[in-house]
Amino acid sequence: xxxxxxxxxxxxxxxxxxxxxxxxxxxxxxxxxxxxxxxxxxxxxxxxxxxxxxxxxxxxxxxxxxxxxxxxxxxxxxxxxxxxxxxxxxxxxxxxxxxxxxxxxxxxxxxxxxxxxxxxxxxxxxxxxxxxxxxxxxxxxxxxxxxxxxxxxxxxxxxxxxxxxxxxxxxxxxxxxxxxxxxxxxxxxxxxxxxxxxxxxxxxxxxxxxxxxxxxxxxxxxxxxxxxxxxxxxxxxxxxxxxxxxxxxxxxxxxxxxxxxxxxxxxxxxxxxxxxxxxxxxxxxxxxxxxxxxxxxxxxxxxxxxxxxxxxxxxxxxxxxxxxxxxxxxxxxxxxxxxxxxxxxxxxxxxxxxxxxxxxxxxxxxxxxxxxxxxxxxxxxxxxxxxxxxxxxxxxxxxxxxxxxxxxxxxxxx
Amino acid sequence: xxxxxxxxxxxxxxxxxxxxxxxxxxxxxxxxxxxxxxxxxxxxxxxxxxxxxxxxxxxxxxxxxxxxxxxxxxxxxxxxxxxxxxxxxxxxxxxxxxxxxxxxxxxxxxxxxxxxxxxx
Numbered sequence: 001x002x003x004x005x006x007x008x009x010x011x012x013x014x015x016x017x018x019x020x021x022x023x024x025x026x027x028x029x030x031x032x033x034x035x036x037x038x039x040x041x042x043x044x045x046x047x048x049x050x051x052x053x054x055x056x057x058x059x060x061x062x063x064x065x066x067x068x069x070x071x072x073x074x075x076x077x078x079x080x081x082x083x084x085x086x087x088x089x090x091x092x093x094x095x096x097x098x099x100x101x102x103x104x105x106x107x108x109x110x111x112x113x114x115x116x117x118x119x120x121x122x123x124x125x126x127x128x129x130x131x132x133x134x135x136x137x138x139x140x141x142x143x144x145x146x147x148x149x150x151x152x153x154x155x156x157x158x159x160x161x162x163x164x165x166x167x168x169x170x171x172x173x174x175x176x177x178x179x180x181x182x183x184x185x186x187x188x189x190x191x192x193x194x195x196x197x198x199x200x201x202x203x204x205x206x207x208x209x210x211x212x213x214x215x216x217x218x219x220x221x222x223x224x225x226x227x228x229x230x231x232x233x234x235x236x237x238x239x240x241x242x243x244x245x246x247x248x249x250x251x252x253x254x255x256x257x258x259x260x261x262x263x264x265x266x267x268x269x270x271x272x273x274x275x276x277x278x279x280x281x282x283x284x285x286x287x288x289x290x291x292x293x294x295x296x297x298x299x300x301x302x303x304x305x306x307x308x309x310x311x312x313x314x315x316x317x318x319x320x321x322x323x324x325x326x327x328x329x330x331x332x333x334x335x336x337x338x339x340x341x342x343x344x345x346x347x348x349x350x351x352x353x354x355x356x357x358x359x360x361x362x363x364x365x366x367x368x369x370x371x372x373x374x375x376x377x378x379x380x381x382x383x384x385x386x387x388x389x390x391x392x393x394x395x396x397x398x399x400x401x402x403x404x405x406x407x408x409x410x411x412x413x414x
Numbered sequence: 415x416x417x418x419x420x421x422x423x424x425x426x427x428x429x430x431x432x433x434x435x436x437x438x439x440x441x442x443x444x445x446x447x448x449x450x451x452x453x454x455x456x457x458x459x460x461x462x463x464x465x466x467x468x469x470x471x472x473x474x475x476x477x478x479x480x481x482x483x484x485x486x487x488x489x490x491x492x493x494x495x496x497x498x499x500x501x502x503x504x505x506x507x508x509x510x511x512x513x514x515x516x517x518x519x520x521x522x523x524x525x526x527x528x529x530x531x532x533x534x
Contacts, residue, residue, distance in 0.1 A: 168437060176501040176525050177415045187504060 007047045011040050014057040015145050016226075019118035022064050023124075024180040029142055029170050035068035036060070042067075088164075093202050118143075119230045122181045122223075126195040127178045132167035135198045136205075141166055143226075144219050154203065154216050191230065196240050197225045198293065203244050210255035210397055240280040246299035249275035260401040267303035276303045294321040311340035325405035328360035336369050344377035364393035368402060375409050383409040415449040416457060416499050416526035422490035423519045442514035448510065450498060459496035465489075493519070497526070 018039065022032035039060045053059040125138035140151045152162035153169020172178070183191055199220050206216025224241040231237050253270035254261055261267075280303075283296055299319045302309045318334035329352055351370055360366050371385035386406035390399050443461075450456035458531065465484060472479045500506050503523070510521040 127503075175527075177417075177501075178505070179502045183504060224445070247460070 021119035039064035243296040245279040461494035
């Protein structure tokens with residue numbers, strides 16, 4: 001017996017595909033969402049009565065397309081110039097009048113086309129002409145399928161602000177001429193690079209809030225997984241998924257009893273082994289390391305619950321990463337790794353030029369690394385250095401942790 | 415879709431060329447225009463006289479106010495514009511990236527509102 005719950009579950013599985021196909025046909029994301037929403041309501045009514053259709057995706061796409069056409073006919077101004085032709089008769093865009101059965105020839109039923117459509121949707125939501133905030137919001141709203149207010153809650157933004165942001169972003173896509181299509185091969189790598197950056201940004205937003213950020217991390221991992229599925233030959237996409245799995249695997253050990261537990265003190269039995277195993281397997285299949293590959297390799301070296309990380313190798317990997325990505329954060333991380341591999345004074349030597357580098361001076365990451373190295377070197381200014389790091393961060397969990405380190409450092413006299 | 419490419423000189427560039435049209439060689443602009451034309455995407459375009467020739471007009475409370483120069487001190491130094499007709503934003507961005515002064519200046523890409531053409 002098909003329940004409304006079953007209908008909801010099946011809809012969730014197909015939602016992104018249906019939205020993507022409609023968006024490509026209509027050139028309008030909001031119209032696509034409205035039509036898909038109506039198709040969902042129809043499914044919730046019909047499926048418990050008639051049972052699940054053989055091909056629910058096709059059923060949903062066809063139903064949504066019919067609704068979209070009905071709505072379009074009511075809106076005379078849609079027929080003015082500039083709108084992608086609703087009357088298009090390419091082989092993929094036949095009118096839904098043809099599609100009363102589940103035959104493969106009917107509209108929206110070509111599964112290969114549907115997979116391509118989701119990639120096109122993701123690429124459009126992550127187009128470089130959109131601001132990072134817009135890219136993140138659009139991806140969470142239209143690819144992941146969160147409601148406006150859920151996106152707002154995830155990103156700690158007021159709901160009306162988020163709605164406005166989404167409306168503006170969709171207007172830019174439509175009026176600016178961002179197409180829902182997978183670009184030509186020479187443009188594709190750059191566009192996929194942008195998608196990886198957006199997914200990583202979403203994950204980072206979740207990761208920096210260990211108390212509440214779980215759902216965002218999981219949604220980022222889901223996105224990375226879809227991207228990997230759609231582009232299985234892209235090693236950097238594989239590496240991104242692995243990296244997120246490895247970082248997220250440590251979350252159960254990272255936030256305990258309302259406190260951030262640093263890596264060295266985590267209860268490794270709490271690390272998620274299925275996630276680590278999956279990441280290891282994925283990385284074994286993709287040998288050519290780009291920037292995410294290197295980061296994933298580093299994360300993998302830190303993910304063995306029974307062994308200390310191989311710090312010299314990690315230091316070398318950070319050096320390699322620095323050649324791809326000259327950002328000072330990478331150099332800070334290399335200093336930390338060198339501190340573990342060759343002793344805190346060696347680490348301090350690597351860190352020294354960064355203390356005055358305007359790109360990173362005064363940031364919590366740098367100051368915390370500095371304080372940690374000072375403490376391990378037995379320097380008396382370590383306590384003050386931890387205090388400086390605590391003052392530099394606006395993240396309450398991080399600040400509490402850094403203040404605690406300052407307290408400990410003062411107690412032990414360093 | 416039609417796009418306006420607004421081409422600006424960067425006033426903060428380390429070495430602003432004395433004559434902005436000499437970034438590279440002046441023929442670069444002619445070659446670029448010819449490329450737009452032979453691709454069939456050129457709708458129009460003009461170079462503009464230098465920003466010192468600008469005059470700003472406003473009417474406030476019935477009074478016409480005329481002043482020398484641009485409206486704001488910080489207004490970009492516009493060199494000129496092209497109007498192109500291409501299938502998507504990505505195509506417009508690709509053309510914008512080939513504008514001869516794009517290594518020191520910048521190009522704003524604005525979509526034109528469809529159906530709003532004023533034709534003589």
